[in-house]
Amino acid sequence: MKNDSSFVRLDGASNSSSKVVFYWEGEEIRANKGDTIAAALLVAGIRSTRTTPATQSARAPFCMMGSCFECRVEVDGEQNVQGCMRLVEPGIQVKRQRY
Structure with a gap:
């Protein structure tokens, strides 16, 4: 989205x-x-970074300091990466965390 x-x-x-x-x-x-x-x-306009396991509802970054785990994404095949705790790097492939 x-x-x-x-x-x-x-x-x-x-x-x-x-x-x-x-x-x-x-x-x-x-x-x-x-x-x-x-x-x-968020600056790029992306509002949902993962879905919930039970209902597949959209979730997005919330606390921006690593406490809530709502910003989890997949980075270069590694799942459950907290997007608020990882810096962007040239060429990384980031995907929505799906369960």
Whole structure:
């Protein structure tokens, strides 16, 4: 699920020399070097990063500090990665965490 982003950078930082390209479900995403995966996805307009095991309902980053585990994603085949705790890296493949 991708929507127009309502998340914006307060400092307006968009220096192209500090950009990192990674992939969300095969789609190219540009983020700032030093962004977490969760922050980069929110800025890109991605609102759901996983589904629940019982009902398959959409979940998204919530606390942004590693406490709630709502931002779990799959990174290069590794499941249950907390997106708010992992920095974006060039070329990583990030997918929605499915159960």
